[in-house]
Amino acid sequence: MATEEKYDQETINSKLMIDHDYDGIKELDNPPPPWLMLIFYGTIIWSVFYLFYYHVFDGPTQEDEYNTEMAEAKANMPKNVFDENNIVLLSDAASLAEGEKLFASKACDACHGATNIGPNLTDEYWIHGNKVGEVFKVIKYGVAEKGMTPFKGQMTDKQIQQVTSYILVKMKGAATANTKGPQGDKYE
Numbered sequence: 001m002a003t004e005e006k007y008d009q010e011t012i013n014s015k016l017m018i019d020h021d022y023d024g025i026k027e028l029d030n031p032p033p034p035w036l037m038l039i040f041y042g043t044i045i046w047s048v049f050y051l052f053y054y055h056v057f058d059g060p061t062q063e064d065e066y067n068t069e070m071a072e073a074k075a076n077m078p079k080n081v082f083d084e085n086n087i088v089l090l091s092d093a094a095s096l097a098e099g100e101k102l103f104a105s106k107a108c109d110a111c112h113g114a115t116n117i118g119p120n121l122t123d124e125y126w127i128h129g130n131k132v133g134e135v136f137k138v139i140k141y142g143v144a145e146k147g148m149t150p151f152k153g154q155m156t157d158k159q160i161q162q163v164t165s166y167i168l169v170k171m172k173g174a175a176t177a178n179t180k181g182p183q184g185d186k187y188e
């Protein structure tokens, strides 16, 4: 078993003492611990790479990185896949059933059915046209000055598409409590 050497201050000094003497002033050879030296030299080496990468070869700045990340995030955002210019009519049963539910739950039937506040949506007469995009637009943006609520804050575009399809596919010619006479122009 190795016996631990015990040094008193004098022995330590005699072992570490550097062999020179300036007018009685002596110096101990007492280097910092290796881990500290490793960090010290490590940072110097690191700084050389850093300097060349960012300042000589024009590596991306924080601002560049920010812009790249923002662009990526923007590209990954769910896109509004359609608007009134390219919306298509849905005809599958599930979408039409969803549209029917929305027509009741968003109280469309309160004005377009139960009362005569809004125009009859079952006849062939339309104030704003009967194309999918035209109907979609009226529901999405409303006709504020005539009392038609904009629904863009209350329904997603998908939902507006469903209710639009329900109106154009299912309500056409259907009986309704709305007895309001024809309004607008006749569309076949």
Ligand code: HEC
Binding pocket: 102, 103, 106, 107, 108, 109, 110, 111, 112, 117, 118, 119, 121, 125, 126, 127, 128, 129, 135, 138, 139, 143, 146, 147, 148, 149, 151, 163, 164, 167, 183, 184
């Ligand atoms: C507060 C009453 C009110 C509610 C609720 C309402 N509407 Fe209307 N809507 C109107 C009025 C009034 C008009 C007529 C606007 C005009 O004269 O330009 C209209 C117009 C429309 C038109 C155009 C009709 C045409 O002849 O061009 C559509 C389509 C329509 N509404 C669908 C809906 C749908 C779908 C909902 C439910 C999501 C809804 N509305 C809820 C009052 C209402």
